[in-house]
Amino acid sequence: MSIQQRAISIASGLGFGVVLLGGGVLFAALPNAPAAAEMSNYSVTKVEAPRLLKVSALHLEPAGMGTFYFTIAVPASYGKSIEAIRISQIPGGDRIIDLEANESKVVIGPRVTRNSEAIPLSAIGGPEDETGALTLAFAQPVVPGTTFTVAVEAERNPTSGGIYQFGVTVYPVGESTTGHYIGTGRVTFNSD
Structure with a gap:
């Protein structure tokens, strides 16, 4: 590809017209293309999605009573409040x-402590299906920029060790x- 062909390709991709003059290349702005000053007003905002930070269990002994903890971060850039969460076991x-x-x-x-500020629940659903899923709806949505933890009791831990997701x-x-x-x-339970 010649220099002129490359220049034409680059210029047309940037919204410029191209005129060839005696082996040289002259660029001309197209009427509908934004000027460089206009383009400098555009910005890109990075939006981070909520993320699961940690899943853990209080007791990892087989067949014992258990409490599971799910810690979620809602970044400030997400821009949306969270009104509910669903937790389901993966077979x-x-x-x-x-x-x-x-x-x-x-x-x-x-983490959950004695002095933790509770988020009131407006509705609780579950277990809903074969995954034992449960849904928790918040009385007041969790606003962006918040990290929160869900503590859920289990009737009992599995009778044998292994990885549960x-x-x-x-x-x-x-x-x-x-x-x-x-x-x-993932939560890994001890073996007998």
Whole structure:
């Protein structure tokens, strides 16, 4: 490809007209192309999606009582408040872990402590299907720039050790039918 052909290709991609003059190339702005000063007013905003930071369990002994913790960050750049969360077990362990929906607690912050600020729940649903999924709706949406933790009691831990996986979906305000899948968390239980 000659220098002139490359110049024509580059110029047309940038919205310039090209005129060939005696072996040289002359660029001319096209009437509908934005001027350089206009283009400098455009900016790109990076929007980060909510993300699952951590999934853990308080007790990892087989068949014991268990509490599961799901920590979620809603970045300030996301721009949408979260009104609900759905947690479902991904098949693969020896059984579905029965999560006690009515024993759920949601707090602001990366961990549950005695002094944690609770997020009131307006509705609790579950277990809903063969995955033992449960859905928690917040009385007041969780605003962008917040990290929160969901604590869910289990009827009992699995009877044998192994890796158990949970999928987490958040529902932004006004998008309650679709939701955004934010990740899979794994909990490894000890063997007998």
